[in-house]
Amino acid sequence: MTNPVSLYIRDLEKQQMKRRLIKQGVDTLTVTLPKSWITANNLRSGDEVDIAEQDNTLQIACEKRLLEKRKTIDISGLSNPIVWRKFIGAYRTGYDEIKIIFESQNKEYDIVYSSIAHMERRLKMKTMDMLQDMVYRFVGMEITDQQQNFCIVKDLGGVSKDQFDDALRRIFLLLMSMVGDLQQAMQENNPEMLTGMAGTDTNIDRFTDYCLRCLNRKGYHRFSKTPTIYSYILTLELVGDELKKMAAHLSSQPLSNRRFKHILIERNKLIRSLYELHYAYKVPVIIAIFDKNAALTLETDGEFKKASNGDLEAAHHIKKVSALITQLLQLQIELES
Structure with missing residues (x-):
């Protein structure tokens, strides 16, 4: 089992140690690595490390055999x-x-x-x-x-980048499954279709926990973005919780307000858009999702004031999903920055 361990060398950061560049040969400059870092990662002469450049930052990463925790x-x-x-x-x-x-x-x-x-x-x-x-x-x-x-x-299973990627994609697919069940149940006026959503949400929780475990063990492939993707995944889990609560309410109290049905269906479409955005980032798509979500929020607020008691709880969950979509957009932008 391996773990990426990273050393960042940044200009003008007081908390980072300084190293002098040493000329070696005609066009080569070398820098020594901290002995504590070499020892901690059991590195020896001839071992390979990965180097990534980003602006004025140089990231040096190695894979070491973790001691069993x-x-x-x-x-x-x-x-x-x-x-x-x-x-x-x-x-x-x-x-x-x-x-x-x-x-x-x-x-x-x-x-x-x-x-x-x-x-x-x-x-x-x-x-x-x-x-x-x-x-x-x-x-x-x-x-x-x-x-x-x-x-x-x-x-007994271990963690790896491929397993992390697969688990994250499954979270998205399960969320879209919940969205599809909600939409179909409303269109067919069949609350029985919602009974399986608690199990779907449990699976989202399983894969969320696994993703967070992977991040704590190995970090994200862009190491500096590990806290951001951690927050992103936790927010996806919260979306699943809200969809489950909404399904629980609608199973016993179907929406009577037609506009709320329209808002819910349109907002659910944004979940799929977020999934597509995560794997194919495009600024125009960010703008489109943000504008659509903002418009639906205004419409929800307008309908909320005249909603029946039975629709108020569903409206509350719709508004919470809207706020979570905004958070996901912000985190996605941070992941791409």
Whole structure:
């Protein structure tokens, strides 16, 4: 498993160390690399590094064999939702091995499953059943050892650039699937078509967590843009959450305002436009999406004032999706800058 480790040499940045250029031969200048960086990455004479130029910045990157990262989580006394959040944090951070300590295998946890149709299933699970159910949700992770008061969870899948790219594309495709289901359900007045959207959103969460894990382990291929793409992916996840909430509402309370239906359908089209923009950046497309989103926002605000009580919640989610689209546009511009 490898990780890009980058050294930035920038002019006039006080926090960066200085190096003198050394003339070698007729037209060649060399610069020494920090000993601490060489040691940390186990580099030797003759090893290859990747060099990328960008304006007055030179990025030197190498691939090093990562030491296996281990984390211990003690879930004693914690509820199921808190256990999940602690595990998500460790998974996203990029730990290869997570040791989970628990009080007893016989402890029962309260589990709540909910669906788009607002039907909740409540059940109790013993410790290992709960942990098995949780670990299954995370790409590449498996329980490899189980003892009386702990278990070991390991990453058996690894991370790579290709897997990251595939997971990100799947997030987009799943969002467009949700959009398509919403649109078809409204056009056919068939709320039953919305019942599968909770599962689709769960898959978006799975691939989101995996993408964030990849970024924390390896960084983005344009290393300086890692925080930007991290925020971009989190925002895509929020779009999925809003679409799921909208589906939950519409499954029991169909829209009565025809203009809201039109606004929702048109705004959903912008999700596909964002997908196409991400893989084929064009300034005219940015402008078109921004203008269309702004116009739909004004129309939503106008309809919001005269909406029935039943339509208000849907309008609220429509407005939140609009704000998230604006955030995605801004982040996309930053990715291309």
